[in-house]
Amino acid sequence: LAALTAAPRGTWAQVRTSLKTQAAEALEAVEGAAFFVSLDAEPAGLTREDPAASLDAYAHALLAGRGHDRWFDKSFTLIVFSNGKLGLSVEHSWADCPISGHMWEFTLATECFQLGYSTDGHCKGHPDPTLPQPQRLQWDLPDQIHSSISLALRGAKILSENVDCHVFPFSLFGKSFIRRCHLSSDSFIQIALQLAHFRDRGQFCLTYESAMTRLFLEGRTETVRSCTREACTFVRAMEDKEKTADDHGYGVSYIFMGDDMITFHISSKKSSTKTDSHRLGQHIEDALLDVASLFQAGQHFKRRFRGSGKENSRHRCGFLSRQTGASKASMTSTDF
Structure with missing residues (x-):
């Protein structure tokens, strides 16, 4: 029933x-x-x-x-x-x-x-x-x-x-590193998502991020449009070649797990031949590392191959299990 x-x-x-x-x-x-x-x-x-x-x-x-x-x-x-x-x-x-x-x-x-x-x-x-x-x-x-x-x-x-679900913990760095760069942790992720999506689809698309307005009278959420002219300029500066593809949608949510880990959840539809949640996940990881490298002169994070069924055994469950870190987790969702 x-x-x-x-x-x-x-x-x-x-x-x-x-x-x-x-x-x-x-x-x-x-x-x-x-x-x-x-x-x-x-x-x-x-x-x-x-x-x-x-x-x-x-x-x-x-x-x-x-x-x-x-x-x-x-x-x-x-x-x-x-x-x-x-x-x-x-x-x-x-x-x-x-x-x-x-x-x-x-x-x-x-x-x-x-x-x-x-x-x-x-x-x-x-x-x-x-x-x-x-x-x-x-x-x-x-x-x-x-x-x-x-x-x-x-x-x-x-x-x-038809739901293509992918969850992966990114543990090479977290919000503590981003704060040491004197940046907003949320803006860092949003610009990395724009870079990852551009690498995955070869073009920009209308993006919204949910912004909490519960502190205001009758408030719930508002929409933040993160695909700005400045974001597009940054992404183009990071890339030296262009790709073309038809646009299809992704849903991405992420949660900061303490100071040194970020867990991402990506969803798309298997019926689309243009999207792949695992592929976008790899682009997100690469984009995070590339953006981080701008603030780490001479230091490089070790990249990992995240092939299907061959994840590093150090991966930990993020949002779906207990987190014992002292910092409170914060969640954000973004739709392309």
Whole structure:
């Protein structure tokens, strides 16, 4: 049934109207809950054997699941994998990334500093016997709705399989180096993204960066247009040859993990023959190093080959796992 929440709004609205009369109690239990929990049967998370592919699969599972195990209308779906790894799939209309990120940081801090675990790895505390036991929801669904579910699931799987997800930790330097250059860490990343995208696509495109305005009355976000004349001039100065390609879109988000690491998440569509999330990731890494070299006379960072399935084993999980650094992480998203 949850596959219908990934269907076009009109399709889900029609089915939901019929559910209000045929399965009203079960529907109210789901829609009245604070959030949705999905207990996935498969393991997920960073692995030593293949850190690059495992992080990509982890991000993809959190974003899309299997098409039928995420209730996309809920505020968020809490996903618990079979090996104990957790993550969130957040519905975007009620909040932006920093909101769910702060909630996750609070949860991790509470787990680490207040709740804790016993010496054998179990949660501390005792079960509360006064809490009601789980109850199976009863859905009386006619054949017509079963057909709608099948169509919705097919469409959800097509959408999921078309997502090209790539997550990579960049640990050659972080915001501490950028600050030593007397630069804004955010502007450093934005100019590197422009350089990376130009190398990947051979041209500039309209870009927006979300800027937080929550400190203002009724504020949420505003748009920063980072592809400026000055940015284009800088990119052209860094390049000595031109490339041409049709423009297709990328989504890039990044988070500063303490002072010495930046984790990037890149998404694009596999159906596009012009985009490749892994390729842009390599361009981003190269661009960061090239921009950094302007401030490091005579010193060069060691570049790494980031081929598919051949990531350096020192790569650590970024946004998707606990960060123990003292500095607070900050998240930014950019769309090309």
